[in-house]
Amino acid sequence: MIxxxxxxxxxxxxxxxxxAILRLRSLFAVVMLSGxxxxxxxxxFVALDxxxxxxxxAAVGAGISTVLMxxxxxxxxxxxxxxxxxxxxxxxxxxxxxxALIYATFDMPAFGAANAPVNLHVAPRYLNESFAEVGLxxxxxxxxxxxxxxxxxxxxxxxxxxxxxxxxxxxGRKGDDAGIKNEPADDAVDDADSDGxxxxx
Amino acid sequence: MxxxxxxxxxxxxxxxxxxxxxxxxxxxxxxxxxxxFQAGVIMASAFILYGLIFGLENARKVxxxxxxxxxxxxxxLIYAGTGYMGLFKGANFLDYGxxxxxxxxxxxxxxxxxxxxVGTTVAAAMITIFFLFxxxxx
Numbered sequence: 001m002i003x004x005x006x007x008x009x010x011x012x013x014x015x016x017x018x019x020a021i022l023r024l025r026s027l028f029a030v031v032m033l034s035g036x037x038x039x040x041x042x043x044x045f046v047a048l049d050x051x052x053x054x055x056x057x058a059a060v061g062a063g064i065s066t067v068l069m070x071x072x073x074x075x076x077x078x079x080x081x082x083x084x085x086x087x088x089x090x091x092x093x094x095x096x097x098x099x100a101l102i103y104a105t106f107d108m109p110a111f112g113a114a115n116a117p118v119n120l121h122v123a124p125r126y127l128n129e130s131f132a133e134v135g136l137x138x139x140x141x142x143x144x145x146x147x148x149x150x151x152x153x154x155x156x157x158x159x160x161x162x163x164x165x166x167x168x169x170x171x172g173r174k175g176d177d178a179g180i181k182n183e184p185a186d187d188a189v190d191d192a193d194s195d196g197x198x199x200x201x
Numbered sequence: 202m203x204x205x206x207x208x209x210x211x212x213x214x215x216x217x218x219x220x221x222x223x224x225x226x227x228x229x230x231x232x233x234x235x236x237x238f239q240a241g242v243i244m245a246s247a248f249i250l251y252g253l254i255f256g257l258e259n260a261r262k263v264x265x266x267x268x269x270x271x272x273x274x275x276x277x278l279i280y281a282g283t284g285y286m287g288l289f290k291g292a293n294f295l296d297y298g299x300x301x302x303x304x305x306x307x308x309x310x311x312x313x314x315x316x317x318x319v320g321t322t323v324a325a326a327m328i329t330i331f332f333l334f335x336x337x338x339x
Contacts (some may be wrong), residue, residue, distance in 0.1 A: 166330050
C-alpha cells in the first residue's frame with residue numbers, strides 16, 4: 001500500500017517536472033529541473049529495488065550531466081527562442097506513440113511476476129549458481145563484470161570513444177585555450193593566430 | 202567564485218570525503234550497490250567541484266590534462282589486458298577464473314581489476330569532458 005502511494009507520488013512529481021520543462025523558456029531552470037527529474041527517476045529505481053541502477057542515475061543523471069549542461073549553458077544563450085511552428089503535429093505524434101506503448105503494456109506480465117519470461121531464462125541460474133561460481137554477494141556485479149564481462153568492456157569502450165569524440169570536436173584546435181595540450185610557449189603564438197582568424201570571438 | 206568564502210571552505214571540507222566515498226563505492230561494489238561506473242563519476246565530481254570553486258587553472262594543476270587523457274585509455278587497456286591474461290593462461294578471453302589457482306578467488310581478483318579499469322576510464326573521461334566544455338570561451 002505504502003509502496004503504491006510512493007509510486008503515485010513519484011510519478012506525479014515526474015509528470016509535473018516534465019510539463020514544467022516543456023513550458024519553461026529559461027534554459028538554466030530547465031537544466032535544474034532535468035536534474036530534479038533524474039533524482040526522481042533514481043528514487044523510482046530504489047522503489048523498484050534496482051539500487052545499482054538508482055545509484056548510476058543519481059550520480060550520472062542528476063550529478064555529472066547537470067554540471068556538464070551548465071557548462072554548455074555558459075557557451076550558449078540562457079533563453080530558448082519561442083518555437084516558430086505550432087506544437088500540434090509533434091503533440092499528436094507523441095500522444096499516439098505514448099498511447100501505443102501504454103496499450104502494449106497490457107500484454108506484459110505483472111511487474112516481478114515469478115513466471116515472467118525474464119525470470120525464467122538465465123536469471124535463476126545467475127541467482128542460484130553465481131555465489132558458487134564467482135563468490136560475490138552482489139549478483140549485479142557478478143553479472144555485469146563476469147558473466148557479461150564482454151558487454152561491460154564494450155560499455156567502457158563507448159565511454160572512451162565519447163571522450164575521444166569530445167576532444168576531437170571541441171578540443172582539437174591548436175591555440176584554443178580549452179586545448180588538451182598545455183604548452184605555454186606554443187599557446188602565446190597560437191592565441192595570436194586564432195585571434196587573427198576570429199576563432200575565439 | 203573567488204569571494205564565496207562559505208562555498209570555498211565547505212567544498213574544501215567535502216572534497217576528501219567525496220573521494221573517500223568514491224573509493225568505497227569502487228572497492229565495495231562486490232558486496233553492495235556500486236562499482237566502477239558509479240565510483241568513476243563520484244571521483245570525477247570531486248575534481249569538477251574543485252574546478253568550479255577554485256578555478257579551471259588550479260584544477261588543471263591538480264589533474265594535468267596530459268595525464269588525465271592518458272588515463273582515459275589506460276582504463277580500457279587495464280580491462281582488455283585482464284581479458285588477455287585469461288587467454289595467456291589458457292582459458293577464454295575475460296575468463297578471470299584462470300587468474301588464480303582457485304577459480305573463485307581468480308574471479309574475485311579479475312572483477313576487482315576490471316572494475317578499477319572501468320573507474321579509471323569513467324573518471325578520466327568525465328574530467329576531460331568537463332575541462333573541455335568549461336575551458337571553452339563563449
